[in-house]
Amino acid sequence: MKAADLERIRSLQLFSGMSEDQFNDVTQGAYLQTFPAGLTLLYEGDPVDFLYILMDGAVELQGTWNDKESTLAILRPISTFILAAVVLEANALMSARTLEKSQILMIPAEAFRRIMAEDAAFAVSVAREVSGCYRGLVRSIKNQKLRNGTERLANYILTQQVRQGNPDVVVIPHEKRTLASLLGMTAENLSRAFAQLADYGIEVHGAEIRILRPVPLRRLAKPNPLLDNHAPPGMGGSGKAEKEMWPPSLGMAGRA
Amino acid sequence: MKAADLERIRSLQLFSGMSEDQFNDVTQGAYLQTFPAGLTLLYEGDPVDFLYILMDGAVELQGTWNDKESTLAILRPISTFILAAVVLEANALMSARTLEKSQILMIPAEAFRRIMAEDAAFAVSVAREVSGCYRGLVRSIKNQKLRNGTERLANYILTQQVRQGNPDVVVIPHEKRTLASLLGMTAENLSRAFAQLADYGIEVHGAEIRILRPVPLRRLAKPNPLLDNHAPPGMGGSGKAEKEMWPPSLGMAGRA
DNA sequence: AAACCAAATTGACATTTATCAATCGGAACG
DNA sequence: CGTTCCGATTGATAAATGTCAATTTGGTTT
Structure with a gap:
């Protein structure tokens, strides 16, 4: 992988706190690959062997049931995806498909989990990252139901x-x-x-x-920070801008 | 806190991997408290000072917008809640209300985060726990939209x-x-x-x-493991039974 | 046992959303 | 330059869901 790419990855919240050695270790077996538009990278139900990080392009996460399908998120750089499945060594719950020609970093799940266990700072970063994704989904459900x-x-x-x-x-x-x-x-x-x-x-x-x-x-x-994430991408959220001031002039709904 | 309670907590996935010292440290400032039914423990938008663990009873997580409200999850023992907010030191996105008289363990968020950074095994457990919650939500959205x-x-x-x-x-x-x-x-x-x-x-x-x-x-x-979690509680999911065999006789929908 | 209350149910109706079919419009292609 | 194709739009209609009001039900209180 090119040095410039490594630099870009290193600067992500997810990797910024870890030691140099371990960073090299995780990125060792990593691929930076370019996919054409409309390619399904992963089907729901599939075992997950890599953590994906979208570096350029666009990826759709979608779910299927009974011949119906629904888009759950549209990712823009820089976003991780299927992180939760990697952490739990579980099968994917969503399919991932490129919407455009996309550059995607693939990190072997095995190594990723191993380094997590070795490096507390990294494990914390992962916990944070997943937490950001979780909160994105909570907003998404509230948006959908309310x-x-x-x-x-x-x-x-x-x-x-x-x-x-x-x-x-x-x-x-x-x-x-x-x-x-x-x-x-x-x-x-x-x-x-x-x-x-x-x-x-x-x-x-x-x-x-x-x-x-x-x-x-x-x-x-009636936008509301408890439903809308007016900051980075939804599912691979960098977690930033979580506690910013809300819409210049609109009072927040209800309590608090 | 009583020794029996500590034992129960210690046996949770979340705490089972950490060292004795650090376990004592986290549970140091922890309260085990009993709340009556119908009490709102936390409103959405509030800062979160504790991680909550439901030991007995039932808790509803709900969201509000524009005078409408929706139940996002109903928790049963033993479930953690608002873990993501604790990890990110962010405000709650959901309100939490007891549905019955409930016994709830409250762990100071500050200490929780500190220990996470010290103990890699614990940080991994937290990442796992949040990941399980995340996957619960993915199922929930798919269920809702499809x-x-x-x-x-x-x-x-x-x-x-x-x-x-x-x-x-x-x-x-x-x-x-x-x-x-x-x-x-x-x-x-x-x-x-x-x-x-x-x-x-x-x-x-x-x-x-x-x-x-x-x-x-x-x-x-048409139940499906990619939408339905036929195992532990939804939001504080212990992550177990994720890869169990599916309904004895029903083929899985679509691919894989 | 009677009275009372809140939740649950039922019916009538309004609104929202989905479905199906037809048409429109723009980009790609020969 | 016209044809073709596919996504977007529009209209008509059906189905799903929500709202409002009126009962009914079950449990609790008095």
Whole structure:
């Protein structure tokens, strides 16, 4: 592996605390590999032999049951995935598929677990990383159970607005059907949800969402740090920005 | 704290691997406290000062948004809760409320984190524990997004059937409204879902669910280890029974 | 035993969401 | 430059789910 890549990996929260020797050890048998778009890296139910770290591109995590499938998360660099399965030496609960050509670091699960047991600092980092992922999922469930489709879409837009940095325009970085699945609705209903948001100052042209009037949108969406993660990627969350101040002017819902 | 209680705690997966000294250290400032039913121990958004371990009774984890609330999990002994928040020194994402009179062990978060950093074996145990919780949530989301209300109920019954050990009768151990919220539906629709299951050999009398014909029920429910955790409690999962054989006679859905 | 209360159930209805079919539109390709 | 294909959209309809109000039920209190 190239030195520059190693440097990039070393700077991740997950690896920053560990000793040099052990870092070399984990990355010893690691592959940095490039996959084409639309490739399924891992099927749910499969045994997991590697920890995956998305360095570039996009990966979808999805679940299947009874011929239906649902997108559980869309990952952007830099995100780990199937970490929990690696830690527990268990089978994958989600399939992982590239949405774009992606560069992915694969670390042998065996070595990963061994080093965890040797290096307390590293084990703590792993615990932290999984904890961040866990909290991402808690938010995800709350989002799913407490909001309706239009509300989920409105909050998705606000989240992307923050992450993409442009207050006026948000770009959907993949097919809308994928977004629909992520938001727990059909592609048809996503279209209708966008139509409803026209009343709240949203205009859609292709993949581009234009936010004309942020205030009514926020009033509808009622974003909340206990449901929305307006910071790094959801599932491989770097855990940062957890305790930042919330929306400039909106009081938090309910207590505390 | 009594020696018998310490013994019980020591035998938990989470604490079994650590050194004696450090075990004494963590449990030093720990309280074993009894709370009445219906008491909220912690509100979502609150800072978390303790790791909680439910030793006896029942605790509901729930989330709120916009005056709606939803039950995310119902815990039974022995389960840890809000572990991820403790690890990350973050605020709680869920409220925790006793459903019954409960005995709960409270371990100071500060000390917990300190010991984690000192004892690699313990840190690994924590990572494992959180990973188990994470996988519980993944199943929960898949259950929520891929199944309809009646299917979720049918699978709930099958899960309880396994956990309670009686193949003919399952007892709902709390109010039905709580179950409805856990399953992501209203109390009214839970009643209707039970009515629908009459066609599949289910009879309900109060809290008692009688399973007359298991076969049609299973055919409807299509239980699957990637969505259902037919073993220990969901959120404080001891991680056991993860790779057990699946339903005696039902092939697993789809691939692998 | 009567009265009372809250949870559970039932019915009628509204809303949301899914499904199916048809059409539109843009990108890729010959 | 037109054709083709696939995703997105739209409309019509069905199914699922939620809401509201009225009972019913079961347990507890008096």
